[in-house]
Amino acid sequence: xxxxxxxxxxxxxxxxxxxxxxxxxxxxxxxxxxxxxxxxxxxxxxxxxxxxxxxxxxxxxxxxxxxxxxxxxxxxxxxxxxxxxxxxxxxxxxxxxxxxxxxxxxxxxxxxxxxxxxxxxxxxxxxxxxxxxxxxxxxxxxxxxxxxxxxxxxxxxxxxxxxxxxxxxxxxxxxxxxxxxxxxxxxxxxxxxxxxxxxxxxxxxxxxxxxxxxxxxxxxxxxxxxxxxxxxxxxxxxxxxxxxxxxxxxxxxxxxxxxxxxxxxxxxxxxxxxxxxxxxxxxxxxxxxxxxxxxxxxxxxxxxxxxxxxxxxxxxxxxxxxxxxxxxxxxxxxxxxxxxxxxxxxxxxxxxxxxxxxxx
Amino acid sequence: xxxxxxxxxxxxxxxxxxxxxxxxxxxxxxxxxxxxxxxxxxxxxxxxxxxxxxxxxxxxxxxxxxxxxxxxxxxxxxxxxxxxxxxxxxxxxxxxxxxxxxxxxxxxxxxxxxxxxxxxxxxxxxxxxxxxxxxxxxxxxxxxxxxxxxxxxxxxxxxxxxxxxxxxxxxxxxxxxxxxxxxxxxxxxxxxxxxxxxxxxxxxxxxxxxxxxxxxxxxxxxxxxxxxxxxxxxxxxxxxxxxxxxxxxxxxxxxxxxxxxxxxxxxxxxxxxxxxxxxxxxxxxxxxxxxxxxxxxxxxxxxxxxxxxxxxxxxxxxxxxxxxxxxxxxxxxxxxxxxxxxxxxxxxxxxxxxxxxxxx
Numbered sequence: 001x002x003x004x005x006x007x008x009x010x011x012x013x014x015x016x017x018x019x020x021x022x023x024x025x026x027x028x029x030x031x032x033x034x035x036x037x038x039x040x041x042x043x044x045x046x047x048x049x050x051x052x053x054x055x056x057x058x059x060x061x062x063x064x065x066x067x068x069x070x071x072x073x074x075x076x077x078x079x080x081x082x083x084x085x086x087x088x089x090x091x092x093x094x095x096x097x098x099x100x101x102x103x104x105x106x107x108x109x110x111x112x113x114x115x116x117x118x119x120x121x122x123x124x125x126x127x128x129x130x131x132x133x134x135x136x137x138x139x140x141x142x143x144x145x146x147x148x149x150x151x152x153x154x155x156x157x158x159x160x161x162x163x164x165x166x167x168x169x170x171x172x173x174x175x176x177x178x179x180x181x182x183x184x185x186x187x188x189x190x191x192x193x194x195x196x197x198x199x200x201x202x203x204x205x206x207x208x209x210x211x212x213x214x215x216x217x218x219x220x221x222x223x224x225x226x227x228x229x230x231x232x233x234x235x236x237x238x239x240x241x242x243x244x245x246x247x248x249x250x251x252x253x254x255x256x257x258x259x260x261x262x263x264x265x266x267x268x269x270x271x272x273x274x275x276x277x278x279x280x281x282x283x284x285x286x287x288x289x290x291x292x293x294x295x296x297x298x299x300x301x302x303x304x305x306x307x308x309x310x311x312x313x314x315x316x317x318x319x320x321x322x323x324x325x326x327x328x329x330x331x332x333x334x335x336x337x338x339x340x341x342x343x344x345x346x347x348x349x350x351x352x353x354x355x356x357x358x359x360x
Numbered sequence: 361x362x363x364x365x366x367x368x369x370x371x372x373x374x375x376x377x378x379x380x381x382x383x384x385x386x387x388x389x390x391x392x393x394x395x396x397x398x399x400x401x402x403x404x405x406x407x408x409x410x411x412x413x414x415x416x417x418x419x420x421x422x423x424x425x426x427x428x429x430x431x432x433x434x435x436x437x438x439x440x441x442x443x444x445x446x447x448x449x450x451x452x453x454x455x456x457x458x459x460x461x462x463x464x465x466x467x468x469x470x471x472x473x474x475x476x477x478x479x480x481x482x483x484x485x486x487x488x489x490x491x492x493x494x495x496x497x498x499x500x501x502x503x504x505x506x507x508x509x510x511x512x513x514x515x516x517x518x519x520x521x522x523x524x525x526x527x528x529x530x531x532x533x534x535x536x537x538x539x540x541x542x543x544x545x546x547x548x549x550x551x552x553x554x555x556x557x558x559x560x561x562x563x564x565x566x567x568x569x570x571x572x573x574x575x576x577x578x579x580x581x582x583x584x585x586x587x588x589x590x591x592x593x594x595x596x597x598x599x600x601x602x603x604x605x606x607x608x609x610x611x612x613x614x615x616x617x618x619x620x621x622x623x624x625x626x627x628x629x630x631x632x633x634x635x636x637x638x639x640x641x642x643x644x645x646x647x648x649x650x651x652x653x654x655x656x657x658x659x660x661x662x663x664x665x666x667x668x669x670x671x672x673x674x675x676x677x678x679x680x681x682x683x684x685x686x687x688x689x690x691x692x693x694x695x696x697x698x699x700x701x702x703x704x705x706x707x708x709x710x711x712x713x714x715x716x717x718x719x720x
Binding site: 001002003004005006037059060061079080081082084085086087090105106108109112138139168257258259260267269270272273274276277278279299301302303304306318319328330331334335336337357359360 | 632
């Protein structure tokens with residue numbers, strides 16, 4: 001018996017989730033480049049490649065370093081990196097040993113990246129993709145401006161792979177299909193913005209887990225050439241509540257022990273330091289129990305979660321264990337040092353969270 | 361220059377915060393037993409002891425193990441531990457080498473603890489304190505029931521130190537003084553509940569950072585003999601917004617670089633994986649900038665924070681650095697592997713977050 005709390009992964013569900021998204025990408029006729037910020041695990045990344053992924057997406061230089069050290073040779077840092085100081089040196093070292101693509105959304109950013117790539121003794125090749133805003137309103141330029149950034153990047157001596165966006169506004173009720181539509185429209189404008197300036201645009205990259213179902217790829221005349229979903233190996237309570245999947249496909253849960261029980265309300269021995277404190281406006285609580293759709297996590301502190309069951313009869317007793325799907329699996333994994341892999345309900349392996357805390 | 365993001369601690373502010381709470385406890389005539397779940401740092405714990413703390417409070421057995429390994433010999437796990445499996449063995453090992461007190465709030469919990477303490481080759485001494493609910497409604501029995509739990513604990517062969525509560529409902533606007541009042545009332549009823557059964561109650565333990573100002577100790581006829589604040593070494597945006605302190609006393613900030621700038625809105629290179637996603641109902645955003653009270657963090661994702669400044673003139677430009685106080689400093693520290701200590705604005709040391717992720 002392992003002491004709670006810990007994160008358990010159902011290996012059969014993980015494998016079927018990996019296979020399903022790989023099949024989906026093949027059917028769309030697009031390359032799959034999963035976002036590794038979700039799992040931060042070399043082993044999960046290897047399995048994604050084994051299922052046909054072309055490479056990985058990461059969020060930071062330090063995540064890229066972890067995967068490069070593990071032998072991954074094709075990485076996309078889908079983030080507008082400001083390449084200054086030690087980070088510029090690290091980026092150059094990375095570009096010298098793997099096929100590296102970096103996001104940009106400003107001319108100044110492109111200039112800094114080019115400087116980083118060429119300021120060493122030997123210049124290194126560095127590819128970029130221009131980030132465009134498809135409705136999430138975070139980073140990224142207006143789609144029609146993508147060509148200007150791409151042209152400047154070429155001028156600075158960078159390779160331009162193409163354009164990308166993150167349709168993060170797919171994380172809202174009933175928004176999955178419309179976000180996929182916005183994504184396609186923004187990427188098409190961005191691609192034409194490059195072509196209008198006589199530039200190539202081989203890569204048109206999009207994709208989030210909620211919008212992936214509604215994405216259109218080359219096979220059906222869609223604009224996408226590449227998909228970057230992150231959460232799909234595990235799914236989570238958010239994906240359940242958004243309707244992306246049902247609870248039966250959630251592959252990761254936090255295992256907890258009941259330490260307090262009063263009627264229909266129990267308190268378990270994990271809190272925000274295990275689940276994360278993410279709670280979207282549409283969430284019904286601080287996580288969900290895949291085995292009990294009626295139960296609600298009504299309060300969360302650092303080491304306590306208060307769960308309300310439909311009745312006292314449904315509630316577990318002191319010392320019993322419950323399994324909780326985090327609202328946001330990326331946050332929960334980044335809090336843990338390891339994932340406990342269960343195969344047919346028995347503990348089969350422990351995988352380190354190799355890139356935990358890799359934020360720089 | 362250090363790559364962002366990272367957590368920076370102002371050593372002078374840390375020291376003055378440590379001194380101020382130690383002075384406050386002395387004036388109240390109570391023992392100070394700071395909660396180490398906030399800092400998870402051996403160095404901060406040592407400084408708390410140097411300022412006169414009698415020992416530390418922790419939330420988990422694994423936190424206790426980290427501090428015991430570092431030589432701390434008086435620890436209170438202020439949590440109703442369910443002592444089963446490996447955890448029972450670990451608890452017994454711990455009780456054999458430090459002065460250990462554990463929280464309880466059920467007769468079954470006391471029985472499990474007693475079994476853990478006595479089931480080895482040599483029984484080990486184990487003290488308990490009965491947790492009572494003073495209004496936070498999480499764990500803890502009704503104050504009038506404390507004596508029943510204490511009597512059962514004695515019956516099982518445990519030492520009873522006394523009673524404790526966590527007035528967590530102090531984390532609300534205008535609630536700091538009333539929560540301190542609720543705390544005192546609950547603890548007095550709990551103490552009398554023990555005395556009514558002819559039991560001693562040497563320890564009456566309470567305290568949170570927001571309610572500490574309004575606490576009454578032995579020096580002024582109050583019931584408290586011990587105070588367990590956690591957040592006070594650093595404070596955070598929550599304490600600022602609750603009115604516990606002004607921004608000038610916040611000793612820990614996350615340092616970020618601007619990676620996107622459009623008028624009064626900028627995006628910086630850190631998100632919920634650095635700040636944590638805590639956002640109480642009363643919070644004005646996902647963190648605050650101590651240097652700019654008007655700025656608001658209006659959106660937060662894993663690696664991006666969107667900050668709105670009063671005007672474009674006030675906003676930093678691409679590549680500039682900003683310092684953000686997390687809403688909840690305990691969550692932010694538990695995401696980091698190290699704290700960068702700055703003395704008079706220069707980097708002076710790097711302290712590991714020794715008990716990061718110690719949840720079991």
